[in-house]
Amino acid sequence: MAANQDDESDGSQDTRGLSLYGYPQCPFCQRVLSVVDSLGLDISLRNTLQEADRQRELIEAMGRSTVPVLRIEDEAGEAKWLPESAEIVRYLNARFGEDAVGTGWRDWVSKHMRG
Numbered sequence: 001m002a003a004n005q006d007d008e009s010d011g012s013q014d015t016r017g018l019s020l021y022g023y024p025q026c027p028f029c030q031r032v033l034s035v036v037d038s039l040g041l042d043i044s045l046r047n048t049l050q051e052a053d054r055q056r057e058l059i060e061a062m063g064r065s066t067v068p069v070l071r072i073e074d075e076a077g078e079a080k081w082l083p084e085s086a087e088i089v090r091y092l093n094a095r096f097g098e099d100a101v102g103t104g105w106r107d108w109v110s111k112h113m114r115g
């Protein structure tokens, strides 16, 4: 199921502003992509292996090319970058998993993320 604004009245399935930097051949990216798939999320993959611009954006933000990295842009256009597959999975489950409650994931973001 692709996420959209109507899925949840509190907008908890709203994946606008989320994009995943990586590529399908990377096992750590596959780990994240399988969670994206099982949660039924619509998050675009920005392929850093095939698209030089994406690779450049990633290195500018992170200082290195390691993937996966989840880019999270808020309503104001401010971006945070979350590296490490295990952390990305934790974030997605906290925000979209069946135990996710309301907007508690926002606290998780401010506690765990820089940017």
Ligand SMILES: N[C@@H](CCC(=O)N[C@@H](CS)C(=O)NCC(=O)O)C(=O)O
Residues within 6 Å of the ligand: 025, 026, 027, 028, 029, 064, 065, 066, 067, 068, 083, 084, 085, 086
């Ligand atoms: N601990 C990281 C490992 C990520 C990792 O090793 N990614 C590989 C691709 S599968 C990579 O980007 N290697 C190239 C690089 O580090 O520049 C994670 O779990 O996300």
